[in-house]
Amino acid sequence: MAAPYIVALQNSAEDLRRILLRELEVPPKCQPWSSKILVADSLDHEALHRIQLALMGDEVLPPCRTLLFHRSPCPGVERALVAMGIGDVIEESAQALEVIRSRLQRWEQVDAALCLPLVADNLIGGSxxxxxxxxxxxxxxxxxxxxxxxxxxxxxxxxxxxxxxxxxxxxxxxxxxxxxxxxxxxxxxxxxxxxxxxxxxxxxxxxxxxxxxxxxxxxxxxxxxxxxxxxxxxxxxxxxxxxxxxxxxxxxxxxxxxxxxxxxxxxxxxxxxxxxxxxxxxxxxxxxxxxxTPSLAQRRSDIPSLVRHFIAHAGGGDAPAASPSLLDYLAARHYSGNVRELYQLVLACMRRYAGAGPLSLACLPDEEIQAWGADGAAAQAEAPLWHAAYVDDFVRAALRENVGLKELGRMVEAAAVRLALEESESITAAASWLGVTPRALHLRKAAARGPDLH
Missing domain, CATH: 3.40.50.300 (P-loop containing nucleotide triphosphate hydrolases)
Incomplete structure (x- = not known):
């Protein structure tokens, strides 16, 4: 069974965390994590706030791969947590460890199935x-x-x-x-x-x-x-x-x-x-x-991967790349026919491909280009770049969970601070990257720091 990432939300829950580490035989340093367990002593307002941050701020594990293990019963809260997308809420009991193991094992089997070639090579997308x-x-x-x-x-x-x-x-x-x-x-x-x-x-x-x-x-x-x-x-x-x-x-x-x-x-x-x-x-x-099944508008971040897959499928061993401008256009376009329409559009581009260099905007069908018109071209020029679709997915999920604008800003800032520090050699370099002073970054780092994980 793959090891879960276990977080104590309160100092008083640290004993429960240690029990889980021992019983689930989690090694000291194990990555990547396949699931996450949040451990709480009581489900007070502060604990719920931290749970929400943990669910919405995780860029790797979705909420459905998170368990909440808690000590004090709180019947009115469980329904709200499940509505937030959490995988399960488990109260401390004699059978709790068995329940946790069964959940983790099932998730591991499902995720293993998604890695099989018949799935990974044919059902493209990671949104x-x-x-x-x-x-x-x-x-x-x-x-x-x-x-x-x-x-x-x-x-x-x-x-x-x-x-x-x-x-x-x-x-x-x-x-x-x-x-x-x-x-x-x-x-x-x-x-x-x-x-x-x-x-x-x-x-x-x-x-x-x-x-x-x-x-x-x-x-x-x-x-x-x-x-x-x-x-x-x-x-x-x-x-x-x-x-x-x-x-x-x-x-x-x-x-x-x-x-x-x-x-x-x-x-x-x-x-x-x-x-x-x-x-x-x-x-x-x-x-x-x-x-x-989600519409293509609900999974825009998958469009670049889908385009590359369709090009490879149509071009065989000599498949060209798609130019950034073409990817930007395809990611911003509306598709009433969803993935099927995108596929046909990529095939149309391939039929006009001259055989050298990347697929470009000029490879689009004439009727596609003519349909832009002055207004259409201006709208496309203002359209977000394809990588902004990842931000759209995150913001859409947060809004559905009633996360306010202020809280959303804090979550994005915390992620930016963490990533800049991870990718930089020093606080000064990270601060320069973020456009703030080292002192301001120290303050933001302290504000963004979550619960103690150790």
Missing amino acids: AAWVGALRTIAECALFSSAAVLLTGQTGTGKELLARMLHSLDPQARQHELVVVDCTTLSRDIAGSELFGHERGAFTGASSARDGAIACADGGTLFLDEVGELPLELQAQFLRVLQEKAYRRVGSTQWQRASFRLVCATNRDLMAEVAEGRFRADLYYRIAAMTCR
């Missing part, structure tokens, strides 16, 4: 929103056989996540992944496509044929755009899920089938249920676990 979705899928695949519903805008990678889930599922991956695009199912053939048919079941049925359910037996059935499934077919499919059995069209015999079900939709299925266009009982069957 918090995207990694959170990947972790949800990995946990579903490794520890549950429940049906999974993928939601989100078109072009956000729902099918890629479905394939990832199938590949990580230790049982289903031994069999087929069967994909059914529900938008292509006409009312006349939908039953046959799902359930199969017997010879002579309808005009043109010259021989018996297996449907998607039979083909997916033992594996995974992926229903893309499940919201398009006709109402009459929804009732029949619900029975398949309830009974784990189906009948071919034109047959009276029931056949058994067992499969992992994954569905995807860009519709609001709860709204569809309210309007009577989707069955409520089927919805709760297919949405045992849900995962919303």
